[in-house]
Amino acid sequence: MENRNDKYEEILRKREIRPTAMRILILKTMMDSAEMVSILDLENKLETAEKSTIFRTISLFMMHNLVHCIDDGSGSLKYAVCNTDCSCSVKELHAHFHCEKCDKTFCLKSTPVPVIALPDKFVLNNINYVLKGVCDKCSNKQ
Numbered sequence: 001m002e003n004r005n006d007k008y009e010e011i012l013r014k015r016e017i018r019p020t021a022m023r024i025l026i027l028k029t030m031m032d033s034a035e036m037v038s039i040l041d042l043e044n045k046l047e048t049a050e051k052s053t054i055f056r057t058i059s060l061f062m063m064h065n066l067v068h069c070i071d072d073g074s075g076s077l078k079y080a081v082c083n084t085d086c087s088c089s090v091k092e093l094h095a096h097f098h099c100e101k102c103d104k105t106f107c108l109k110s111t112p113v114p115v116i117a118l119p120d121k122f123v124l125n126n127i128n129y130v131l132k133g134v135c136d137k138c139s140n141k142q
């Protein structure tokens with residue numbers, strides 16, 4: 001009999017994270033979500049998980065480049081699962097879109113962030129590239 005969690009276990013193993021029931025649950029919840037999620041969003045979606053557990057799990061996922069985060073200006077960081085081979089280097093960063101109507105933030109995975117020329121000896125570690133506007137669902141309602 002095929003285990004329906006096989007897919008998630010494999011993703012975790014590939015990132016050298018030991019699959020536990022909680023890690024699988026959090027990964028699945030994130031992958032099922034069309035928009036990025038905050039720690040609070042996960043807490044609301046997962047009634048059985050404690051905030052500290054969610055926080056530790058997300059930190060672990062971040063360390064293994066399984067998820068990335070963005071500061072969308074809403075006051076809480078938003079997280080999403082990375083592409084399979086992502087190593088979260090600056091070159092791999094994509095743009096994000098924050099909808100000012102529904103307050104959701106989306107990964108624009110096929111839109112790489114523009115390359116910015118920096119002054120001499122400035123070292124780039126991260127780019128927080130967030131576009132703001134109205135998402136497809138909200139613009140349809142107008």
Ligand SMILES: [Zn+2]
Nearest residue numbers: 068082086088
């Ligand atoms: Zn990544």
Ligand SMILES: [Zn+2]
Nearest residue numbers: 099102135138
């Ligand atoms: Zn929207």
Ligand SMILES: [Zn+2]
Nearest residue numbers: 080096107108
């Ligand atoms: Zn993203």
